[in-house]
Amino acid sequence: MTRLQHTKVLDPTPEWLSGWNWDIAAVVAAVVSKPIVVLRGPERVGKTSVAIAAAHYMADWGHFPGGTYMVSIKKAKNKDEMKPIIMEVIMELCMRKEEQSCLLVLDDIEQAIKADREEFKKAIWGLKKVLPSLHLLLIQEASIRGGLPPGLVGEQEITLRRQGWPFDLLGTPEGLSVPEKYGKGLPRAKPLPLN
Secondary structure, eight states: OOOOOOOEEOOOOOSOOTTOHHHHHHHHHHHHHOSEEEEEESTTSSHHHHHHHHHHHHHHTTSOTTOEEEEEOTTOOSHHHHHHHHHHHHHHHHHOSSOOOEEEEEEOOHHHHHHOHHHHHHHHHHHHHHOTTEEEEEEEEOSTTTOSOOOOTTEEEEEOOOOOOTTTTTOBTTBOOOOHHHHTTOOOOOOOOOO
């Protein structure tokens, strides 16, 4: 099989995503089957990296022939500041005569939601009204600072958790192999006998 060539306005695929395959697969399955997916998780857990990897996969295998786009709305503090940022990226979609299924990944939605959750919802529904076949992947920090989920009708929420160190806790001949900052206070494993 070959990868399909559709418009992709995405950052490069992250290369360090070892261990996130199940999460990437869950995001792909949700985005393909639901029009709105919210990817939440603690700060710096890897939400954006997982979303980018999932978006590349979906684009490469032709899930969204209309294109796959990503934009950060971190600087937008309300819906009026959010609209031009989004429209700059998806203007070509609005100009097409025939509509095709496409994906828009919106990163850093916390500020816009916290400023006015109802206005954010109206802006998203306005976007869906203009582009009915648009799928949205919204990325939001899941914390007090990140606020509540958007609460859009039909949204599916996926929450990422921090990865553990199961591969490091198995031990090595030198003992427990855990980075020092995580290994404080943990008992050292006994060295394995080398026969």
